[in-house]
Amino acid sequence: MWKGNSPGGNQGAAMEGTRGEQGGQGNWGLEDDPGLLARASLPIMPAWPLPLASSALTLLLGALTSLFLWYCYRLGSQDMQALGDERQARSVSGGPGGCSEAGRPSPGSAGEPGEGPRTEGLVSRRLRAYARRYSWAGMGRVRRAAQGGPGPGGGPGVLGIQRPGLLFLPDLPSAPFMPRDAQRHDVELLESSFPAILRDFGAVSWDFSGTTPLPRGWSPPLAPGCYQLLLYQAGQCQPSNCRLCPGAYRALRGLRSFISANTFGNAGFSVLLPGARLEGRCGPTNVRVRCHLGSPEDGPRVVFIVDLWHPNVAGAERQALDFVFAPDP
Numbered sequence: 001m002w003k004g005n006s007p008g009g010n011q012g013a014a015m016e017g018t019r020g021e022q023g024g025q026g027n028w029g030l031e032d033d034p035g036l037l038a039r040a041s042l043p044i045m046p047a048w049p050l051p052l053a054s055s056a057l058t059l060l061l062g063a064l065t066s067l068f069l070w071y072c073y074r075l076g077s078q079d080m081q082a083l084g085d086e087r088q089a090r091s092v093s094g095g096p097g098g099c100s101e102a103g104r105p106s107p108g109s110a111g112e113p114g115e116g117p118r119t120e121g122l123v124s125r126r127l128r129a130y131a132r133r134y135s136w137a138g139m140g141r142v143r144r145a146a147q148g149g150p151g152p153g154g155g156p157g158v159l160g161i162q163r164p165g166l167l168f169l170p171d172l173p174s175a176p177f178m179p180r181d182a183q184r185h186d187v188e189l190l191e192s193s194f195p196a197i198l199r200d201f202g203a204v205s206w207d208f209s210g211t212t213p214l215p216r217g218w219s220p221p222l223a224p225g226c227y228q229l230l231l232y233q234a235g236q237c238q239p240s241n242c243r244l245c246p247g248a249y250r251a252l253r254g255l256r257s258f259i260s261a262n263t264f265g266n267a268g269f270s271v272l273l274p275g276a277r278l279e280g281r282c283g284p285t286n287v288r289v290r291c292h293l294g295s296p297e298d299g300p301r302v303v304f305i306v307d308l309w310h311p312n313v314a315g316a317e318r319q320a321l322d323f324v325f326a327p328d329p
Contacts (some may be wrong), residue, residue, distance in 0.1 A: 123167065126324040138316035145169045146324075166284035167325075172312050178289050182311040186255045190293050190306065193254075196247025197304050198295060201269055204229055204244050208273055208300055217241045225276025230268030235261055235327040241268070248304065257309040262325040264288050265307045272301040287313050287321060 123146040131139065145167055162174050180187055190197075206215050208227060214220065217240060219228045231241050231249055237260075242249040252258055252267055259265030264285050272278070283290070288307045295302040309318055 123324055127320065130320050130323045134319075138314055139320060141169055141171060142317050142320050142324075162286060163282045164285045165282065167287065167321075168285070169287050169310075169313065169317070172286055172310055174286065178311070183257055183289070183291070183308055186257055186306075186308060187291070189254050190251060190291065190304075193247065193251035194293060197245075197251060197293065200245035200248045201295070201302060201304075204269070208271060217244055223276065223278055225273035226278060227271045228268055230266060232260060232265055232267040234263040235259070235265045235325070245269075252306065255306070255308070257311070259288055259307045259309055261322040261327075263327050264321075264325060267306045268304070270303045270305050272303075274300070286310065287317075 127139070127142060127146045136143075162168075204215065204217060206212070206218075210221075214227075217229050217238075219230065221227055229241060229245075231238055231245060231252060248267075252260070258267065264287065287310050289310050291306045291308055293304040293306070295304075313321075
């Protein structure tokens with residue numbers, strides 16, 4: 001109820017009527033008052049002052065940076081410790097590079113069965129360093145090889161004559177001769193490069209009499225009547241010899257499965273004079289296949305030797321073995 005015609009009375013009645021209608025509906029919300037809805041939708045400003053938020057963010061970034069630097073230092077120090085242990089073991093056992101055949105460690109090196117426990121621990125440490133830097137994915141066989149089991153000569157499917165002195169990767173098929181299709185690309189490339197390789201040998205050949213000093217690039221006799229000129233020795237390129245044999249070097253660079261980054265890889269010329277004798281022995285590992293490209297000419301037996309990956313060694317395993325058995329810098 002209202003009395004009079006004053007503007008104030010009309011306004012009051014209008015307000016009362018509106019509230020009465022709203023109360024009669026019994027369902028009132030923010031949408032019924034647009035002004036109140038606009039005020040409620042305003043963003044809530046943080047209570048922290050801006051300088052304090054900046055300081056907290058700076059502290060967080062500093063802590064993350066310190067943690068990252070500590071992790072890098074720890075990873076690098078562990079890798080250097082493993083590498084130092086490897087070099088110390090090699091220096092004690094006679095040093096790297098000495099070979100009783102192409103790519104085989106010298107009798108006093110870690111590749112001999114007598115040095116098995118020390119070598120086994122060294123390989124395990126290097127493999128753990130690799131896994132910390134990359135991953136353990138695909139490393140099942142390599143881990144078993146580093147731990148020494150199953151050993152060569154034991155277990156089903158292992159040839160009794162296959163007794164590598166340094167690394168035995170389990171579950172690799174063994175055969176006296178690998179089929180041509182196993183490394184078809186590399187075999188065909190070597191065969192097509194044979195004329196260039198033969199020309200290179202003619203340029204570095206000599207009389208092999210043993211009465212004259214060895215020409216540049218040739219190694220001292222491994223046995224009476226056995227000489228070698230290596231373009232790659234224990235995974236390391238020999239630049240001077242590669243310059244002497246450009247055709248052979250180009251062929252090596254075109255191979256897909258050449259072991260060129262670890263100590264199991266060798267490539268070069270091997271010469272065996274008539275009457276010379278080499279005793280049979282196993283190589284340091286079963287992960288490689290040695291390819292022989294022979295010369296049909298009469299006289300000394302000349303063979304171009306290339307070490308290729310066994311076709312059943314996976315790419316991840318090859319990468320890990322390149323890391324574990326990387327040549328000395």
